[in-house]
Amino acid sequence: MLNSYSSADKVLLAVDCIIFGFDEEGLKILLIKRDFEPEKGKWSLIGGFLKKEEVLDTAAIRILDRYTGLQDIYMEQLYAYSEINRDPVERTISVAYYALINIENHNEELTQNYHAQWFSIAQAPKLIFDHDSMVEHAIRRLRYRTSIKPVGFELLPEKFTMRQLLELYEAILSKELDKRNFISKINSLDILVKLDEKDMMSSRKGSYLYTFDKEKYDAKLLNDFVLNL
Amino acid sequence: MLNSYSSADKVLLAVDCIIFGFDEEGLKILLIKRDFEPEKGKWSLIGGFLKKEEVLDTAAIRILDRYTGLQDIYMEQLYAYSEINRDPVERTISVAYYALINIENHNEELTQNYHAQWFSIAQAPKLIFDHDSMVEHAIRRLRYRTSIKPVGFELLPEKFTMRQLLELYEAILSKELDKRNFISKINSLDILVKLDEKDMMSSRKGSYLYTFDKEKYDAKLLNDFVLNL
DNA sequence: TTTATTAATGTAGATTTTACACTTAGCAAG
DNA sequence: CTTGCTAAGTGTAAAATCTACATTAATAAA
Structure with missing residues (x-):
């Protein structure tokens, strides 16, 4: 058996979040304009790195909170993306999560703090790295989920x-x-x-x-x- | 923006494989007896670590090949498991994959080389770490898959x-x-x-x-x- | 009071799903 | 060669679900 913890490679593990919202214009996703290199100024999903002592679910929640100020949001893990050069800076595996949130519940803080912005699915700009395929994948998953679980509580106003x-x-x-x-x-x-x-x-x-x-x-x-x- | 590649933690990334087979006794999974610590002698899914220059899908295929000698097997990524102490030796995130294979296509090599053994789902022994929940999760996924894609080519003999x-x-x-x-x-x-x-x-x-x-x-x-x- | 606008509501026909039982082929035993 | 045994193979009717579709109701504005 060749397995040996000490000789195994370690990698960076990122978490990227596909945040769905809904308003009178339709289904939207929340994107931010990156303010650091690489791809500074381009649009991106919100994301961050997993910390050593952190569970993926928690990291997703932390990242969502940081960018939207929203807590107690239910997120689902989507998929782990691992193409070698998906991130040009350094080998990074990204685990994507998606969430459904009510657009009205925040908006002010987030656009101000992080240049975050809602985009209608159809009109979203091209995203960095493999984020476009994450979004596509998330939409498929959301469609599937819609057929087996109710949807709406998370996306619509109270009434x-x-x-x-x-x-x-x-x-x-x-x-x-x-x-x-x-x-x-x-x-x-x-x-x-x-x-x-x-x-x-x-x-x-x-x-x-x-x-x-x-x-x-x-x-x-x-x-x-x-x-x- | 706090993201910074250099300051981010790196982690071990494992790949564990749930291998489904089918014979006259029913649906089975392939397990191995660990021959290294921790949990030496206990039953486990087959698994290994992701290499620095390797895509997750490729790692899953490599690991399957190593233990079964089987190639060209279609695998699907299941889920990333990240509980802090899921592996007591060192923080390890595991991405699980599942595969469907025809039990008859190999058997000899694998049982000999790696103390691998097929177990009926219901009679499988308790597994190390969180492998039991991986298996449970994989069965659920396989059931779902069965409702939207044909199953059988991979699991049954030619005729x-x-x-x-x-x-x-x-x-x-x-x-x-x-x-x-x-x-x-x-x-x-x-x-x-x-x-x-x-x-x-x-x-x-x-x-x-x-x-x-x-x-x-x-x-x-x-x-x-x-x-x- | 007329008009315009969107909300609310039910049904018939088509399709799909479910439940269910008898006949047939071939071999074995007597 | 007759009989018995075993699993294979096959169709239908009733129930449930899905689909398509059009009229009336409530209100505010003109």
């Missing part, structure tokens, strides 16, 4: 309309959904609470607001199901 | 009966499947070739042998589909 939820799903899946079929499927999940309150911004008639029933929503997060949309 | 294929799926999903419904669903995939040859071992009557139509099978591997079983 939202059915239309907003529909548009969120349409943005994630990038296809049109039938409104009536969508509503009845969502209702069959039994995770929404219909409020006695209407949003009057969108129309004369006004549309009912909903919230997620956090308990039921979280239960569905654990027990996978299948949702064909 | 096989419908019963074998059925039992493979039952082993992976660990539930009973209806024979007739299974056969018609598999046939609807249009990836099998029915041979003019029968396997006479299993019954008086004999059962037709099938092979995979490699081209059609590979096409399905690329274009995901959904297979409800």
Whole structure:
């Protein structure tokens, strides 16, 4: 057996975060303008290096907090990227995470502090290194996740309309959904609470607001199901 | 920006492989008895360290080859495990890969060289470190994979009966499947070739042998589909 | 009061999934 | 050669799910 801890190579381990948000313009990702070399001035995912005494999940959370001030965000590990020259400075393996967040919950701090900016998926600039393929991969994963777990609590405001939820799903899946079929499927999940309150911004008639029933929503997060949309 | 390559910590990066095989006894995994400390004599997944100039996929392939003599095996990256003390000797992050292989294609070399041994999933011994959760995770992934891509080419002998294929799926999903419904669903995939040859071992009557139509099978591997079983 | 705008709602037909049982082929034993 | 045994092979009807689709309702503005 050739394994030997002492003779093995050590490498830099980075964590990069794909942060999804949603607003009236659609699905977005959060990017920053790098203020250091290499690729200074180019757009990039937010990221950082894993510390010696740190778990990957924790590093992802730390990095997200540093750039957005957001805590208690649920993140999922996506994939480890390890092409030899993916980072031209030094051999670096990057473990990508993705998160879903509500765009409204922060914005001020982050754009100010780190030149971070939201971009619609379709209009995002070219990113450094292999970050574009990370994003692509994350979108695929998010689409898949949408079919087996509910999505929305993380991305929508506390109170939202059915239309907003529909548009969120349409943005994630990038296809049109039938409104009536969508509503009845969502209702069959039994995770929404219909409020006695209407949003009057969108129309004369006004549309009912909903919230997620956090308990039921979280239960569905654990027990996978299948949702064909 | 605090990122700085030079000040970042470097870590050991291991690759561990969950190797699935299938034979008349069911779904199995390949384990080795560690012949070095720590945990010498305990059962473990096969694994090794990533080299400085090596991509993770390549490392996984190299490690598999070393222990099984098998080449050209398709592997998929599973997850990166990073608990601080997962390896008591030194901080090590492990990226797990899983592979599907035909048990018959090797066996001799490997058991001899490395004390490697196949274990039925249910009867596998307790493994070192966090390897048990890697295996659990890999099984979940394999189940999922089974619902969106065909499985079998990698695990079955060149020629096989419908019963074998059925039992493979039952082993992976660990539930009973209806024979007739299974056969018609598999046939609807249009990836099998029915041979003019029968396997006479299993019954008086004999059962037709099938092979995979490699081209059609590979096409399905690329274009995901959904297979409800 | 008319008009314009978006919200809300149900159903019929098509498709898919599920549950289920008898006949056939071939060998072995008598 | 007849009978018995074993696993292989095969189809259908009922249930569930998915899909496509159009009208009425509520309100504010003109």
